[in-house]
Amino acid sequence: MTGTTGIMLANISRAFQGRESVVQALDNVTLACPAGSFTALIGPSGCGKSTLLRLALGLDTPDAGTIAIAGMSPQEAAKAGLTGVAFQDAALMPWRSVEDNIALPLDVLSRKRADHKAKIAGLIDLVGLKGFEKALPGELSGGMRQRVAIARALVTDPKVLFLDEPFGALDQILRRQMNIELQRIWMDGRATTLLVTHGIDEAVFLADRVVAMQSRPGRIGTVIDIPFARPRRPDIFTTPEFHALQDQVAEALNGP
Numbered sequence: 001m002t003g004t005t006g007i008m009l010a011n012i013s014r015a016f017q018g019r020e021s022v023v024q025a026l027d028n029v030t031l032a033c034p035a036g037s038f039t040a041l042i043g044p045s046g047c048g049k050s051t052l053l054r055l056a057l058g059l060d061t062p063d064a065g066t067i068a069i070a071g072m073s074p075q076e077a078a079k080a081g082l083t084g085v086a087f088q089d090a091a092l093m094p095w096r097s098v099e100d101n102i103a104l105p106l107d108v109l110s111r112k113r114a115d116h117k118a119k120i121a122g123l124i125d126l127v128g129l130k131g132f133e134k135a136l137p138g139e140l141s142g143g144m145r146q147r148v149a150i151a152r153a154l155v156t157d158p159k160v161l162f163l164d165e166p167f168g169a170l171d172q173i174l175r176r177q178m179n180i181e182l183q184r185i186w187m188d189g190r191a192t193t194l195l196v197t198h199g200i201d202e203a204v205f206l207a208d209r210v211v212a213m214q215s216r217p218g219r220i221g222t223v224i225d226i227p228f229a230r231p232r233r234p235d236i237f238t239t240p241e242f243h244a245l246q247d248q249v250a251e252a253l254n255g256p
Contacts, residue, residue: 005159007033012065024217025051038193040203048218049196070159084153088165090145092137099133123151161191212252222252
């Protein structure tokens, strides 16, 4: 892995105690995401995708293995503001305006918001919400709330970005539009990004490579490089090359 701003998970295992037996969520998983890369993690429900993301975020601890985020432990990277995260649920505070929700990580890290006024304004413009600075979450559409969540994830200038099904609750048309917008936003800063998704087309469109996981126990199956140059235009979704890669990912998900 080049540089120190990437993601390195080495020999990760994690088990949970079920009602009647131990469930091995992850078994000896190794995944390296080079600095500035965009990796999509895809797999069936229960394969350990979200568990892996929680471990990388420092929200849980592996039973075995090591994790380095931007050259630090997940907890150290989070405290330094080097990581950003957006989940399927935008989880905006309903009493805070768009700009106040975006500024939340700055408040948590005890950073003076006045020093980041231009950054917040720039992010609002970047995600296409100029004019909605004072709007409350209840006044926004689902897609707009996700834009706020992405801007919030970027406000500390993270070196590493985690995305856990950020558009999973949106309809297919809006999800496609948000994929196009996310590519534009990502290209502006090119943070090392790990996206967890169930959408094959989303993974192929956004990522430099797609990592297909297998389940029971969760492990890395196949890694598929995506050769398309950036920026990727919307019409790429209809090309034979795109469909061929979709089929390759689908086959990888079906296992050997």
